[in-house]
Amino acid sequence: QLQLQESGPGLVKPSETLSLTCTVSGGSISSSSYYWGWIRQPPGKGLEWIGSIYYSGSTYYNPSLKSRVTISVDTSKNQFSLKLSSVTAADTAVYYCARQTPLIAYGVDWGQGTLVTVSS
């Protein structure tokens, strides 16, 4: 049973960089069949795709966030990570990591999500 677990600070100051890691267990992040993505959900609002990465490092990003987002993968640790720079209160959200296939089309497995609050 594949499991994904998000980890990282729950509080980030405005203008700083939000950093989260997703640890994959019960399967290999190097599987050729899957992409690995980040999706967020502001409190009381809808889902927003942030971006996705393949184990080789190939990435896709949401154009509206692309200038501030970096997604990376560490196959040795079976982890992938999200960095979102210059955060504001609008970036306060529950951040989910997910396994996606084919390409980035579907989130077939999701982490439980982690709330990140941007506040001074």
Next chain:
Amino acid sequence: QSALTQPASVSGSPGQSITISCTGTSSDVGGYNYVSWYQQHPGKAPKLMIYDVSNRPSGVSNRFSGSKSGNTASLTISGLQAEDEADYYCSSYTSSSTLVFGTGTKVTVL
């Protein structure tokens, strides 16, 4: 990219059928069969209910079905049950190699 358009809320009585629409453009919903639907209960992660417009993952009740016509996809829940009360989101792959979600629909079982 703009979110796909869904009704804010849909309600029905137990046993009834309801349909949720998801309207996009020819660059997303209308251009690809990579349309999916997610169910999300409060405080929980989304769960994939439909993929490839109309396919159900293993373990998803056959009371859930999907379809598409032009730029609009639809999710139908038949034999509505109390446990179906949740938020539902559609999503679509796009011509820009991105993923877009719908605005979300709250389903209420009366």
